[in-house]
Amino acid sequence: MIIETERLKLREYTFDDFDPLYEILSDEETMKHYPKPFDEEKVRWWIQWNIENYAKYGFGLWAVVLKETGEMIGDCGITIQNIDGELLPEIGYHIHKKYWRKGLGSEAARAVRDWAFENTKYDCLYSYMKYTNIASYSTAIANGMKKVKEYPDEKNTVSYAYAITRREWEALKKS
Template identity: 30%
Template structure:
């Protein structure tokens, strides 16, 4: 399958390179960046994540792409699309997600990159729907979801199956956007 990449005025959403690993390790080791996840990732876990992202890209043509600033060339995180890899009532589905280094928060990069990823989802991949989910406390991520036209599906909220019963991050809120909603909002 051909590998898809995309870009915006300020950003490149591109395939991962071996040279991206140090920036990915730093991103995933930041406790503040990872506060809505079970724990920060160590270097080995980040290397495993990089391998999974690359494998997903090769298998599906898309992934959570490396997010690079055009002006500086700096890798600032990732944004993109992925097949949901666990069982839930809304699966099978493709999710949109993002993770940015703190120095790049509140500058509009997540929404800008997410809009480009949605364009790939609906224009190039021909998807009918994209989902996104996070913990209820992750208000910044939910704000990005709303800013790109996603709507909360309260009936779809779920307990993440990869977290143990009673884990404080087990409850996730679900957002969705259908192709028709995306087209109407363009």
């Protein structure tokens, strides 16, 4: 599986991605909206979980690679997440902090959104995040999503859910 954008390639994870992924997911600043940064065991689990998702669903979080250098700088893709008690398709993303504020997360998320609507039957795609994660909901908004729900969440205190419907996406593609 490869999705290409102007600056990025998205491909399936392999265990060779452990070192760059560990650098991202173990970073306190990057993971400040999670209960805690990931340790080595959790990063290995993350890769394995996504490999299992590829087999089960045909998608998961994909490694985000800079075309120019071949460097793996994060992940972006679709997973099935519990959003306020419903299992829903969610576009998630993590980008290495040295690449923040360059539009790479939004570029990857738009490509995943397009891939999902072109290759799945989902009528709505979601992104959810801790209410304090301004960067994450800014990426969701840049991806054409609107806030559809705010709910109490044991893990996040309060979570926001953003969504875009197939109809909204089709209208975006026409404009």
